[in-house]
Amino acid sequence: MKLKMILISLIVLLSIGGLFYKENLSETVVRIGVLSETASLPIIDAYDQGLFDNMAFPVEIIVYSTENAMLYDARINFLDGFLCEPASFIVSHKALSDFVIISSTYKELYLIGSRNNQNTVKLNDVKAVAMGIYNYNQCEFFLDLTIQAQSAIGISMDEILINDTLSRVELLKDNTLDFGIFTSPYSDYLLEHNTKLIQKMSGLHPTYAILTINKTHETSQIDFVEQLLAKINSTSETKSLKHYNYLIHRYFKVPDQVKLSKLPLSTTFDLPDINAMDSLLSWLYNTERIPSKFKYFDLVTELIPLQSH
Known part of the structure; x- marks a missing residue:
């Protein structure tokens, strides 16, 4: 009888230990969500160059949507559906990603x-x-x-773009994402504009920040990914992602106060x-x-x- 009780106790302890192990393991996995083909390029290239091989903890890449999604799926073994509207998609899959890279192709109005x-x-x-x-x-x-x-x-685009973008970010307030990357492929003007959105978006949720990348400079994108991974990898707090917002905010030197200026609106265009x-x-x-x-x-x-x- 005593032996039976000991065996039962060992099984219970092992089960509890297994649960804690799984929980700790899941905490150390960083999930990077990619929400368009263009936004995924620097991440995919970084993966091909082996930048993810020597991380202190596992990095999972989830390709939410690309035009050539199956190519990326074969390469990195992560694929989660085909995207049309990013905000609702992120919310419905809110537990999947710690990082979300959002292309302005889909994010901007x-x-x-x-x-x-x-x-x-x-x-x-x-x-x-x-x-x-x-x-x-x-x-x-x-x-x-x-x-x-x-x-x-x-x-x-005009100021309604800001309101629309903010309303979409509002949907992300209660999810598990720690920060997102907001890419701008078109011009320095848009890049500057997106910088103005950073503070507004970041203020909605203390663990959520928005960054900008100019997608026209491919080499700088790889540098960005490499530096980003190095910063993440160097931290001793790999079991918690909550410090990343401060880390990224400091690394990119986002100004504390940013004024939003009204963008020009032009409607003098013909249908093609x-x-x-x-x-x-x-x-x-x-x-x-x-x-x-x-x-x-x-x-x-x-x-x-x-x-x-």
Whole structure:
């Protein structure tokens, strides 16, 4: 009887010990979430160069969304779905990532204007139309279409961009993310603007910060990732991620007080000439960014009623 009690006690102790071991192990794993193909490039390149091999604790890379997601999946063995709207996606998968890299392609609010009626249309409204007509997994193609045809489709931003971005970050307040990386691919102007957003976003949640990277400088991106990993790896507090916000805030020297200035709003843009879009559509078809049944005219037809309201 005594031997039986001893065995039961040992089993209980081992079970409790196993739970603590798993909990401690999970605390030492840093999860990096990537939310677009372009935002993932520096992380993927850093992975290929072996920068993750000598970390003091495991680093998991979760590719939330890329146009070539399966290529990255084969390379790093982490893939979690196809992204259209980042904020809701992060919230629904809030336990997956400690770091989230958000491409401004998806994060910022784009306004498409028409010269004819001087009205603007939020791209997220347009995406909702696209999702309704096609399906959730195909809405990313419209963002590609918009970005590739910037000279034909006017893209502008104003202060509503800030409100929209802040409202999305507001959704992240109660999750487990420690900080995110907000990338800016377009210009120094946007990079400066994103810097102005850092303090606003960081103030929403003490353990959440936003950083900016200019994606036009690929070599500096690798340097950034290498330095970021070195900073993380050098800390003795690997079991807690709460110190990262201060570490990154100090490392990037974010100003304490940042004034938000109103951004210019321009609506004097034409919708693209359908006949001039042949080469772009051909490229989109050939790269399988849009389904073969998709016709650009159909989407423009859906846009016009939106813009007339």
